[in-house]
Amino acid sequence: MASKKKKADSSSGSEEDDIKDKSKKAKTSGGSRGDEDKEPSWPLDKKRFLKVREFKGKVMIDLREYYDSDGELKPGRKGISLSLQQWRKLVEISKEVDEVLKKM
Numbered sequence: 001m002a003s004k005k006k007k008a009d010s011s012s013g014s015e016e017d018d019i020k021d022k023s024k025k026a027k028t029s030g031g032s033r034g035d036e037d038k039e040p041s042w043p044l045d046k047k048r049f050l051k052v053r054e055f056k057g058k059v060m061i062d063l064r065e066y067y068d069s070d071g072e073l074k075p076g077r078k079g080i081s082l083s084l085q086q087w088r089k090l091v092e093i094s095k096e097v098d099e100v101l102k103k104m
Contacts, residue, residue: 047073061087 040052044063051062064079082090 055081059084 042050044050047066047068049062049064049066051064053060053062061082061084062075062079063082065076066073067076068074
């Protein structure tokens with residue numbers, strides 16, 4: 001019987017309006033993708049890029065593979081986001097890594 005009440009409650013007009021408002025907000029937040037072009041970006045390979053971006057108020061260094069969707073490059077799942085601290089550590093040890101690579 002409880003499920004019938006939930007169905008009746010969910011069909012109320014005010015809750016439908018709330019759902020519509022939420023879906024509108026979700027669509028507008030997706031429109032900020034145009035800002036991605038303004039992020040500093042360096043190509044690493046054909047469809048791999050290093051980008052510096054802000055996420056939840058923190059600066060992140062994003063190493064990511066992108067895929068082509070209808071002529072537009074979109075970020076894929078393959079990648080890593082480094083915090084500023086992790087990036088600085090990576091830069092710090094990069095000379096050591098280069099030395100090891102020279103010996104190989």
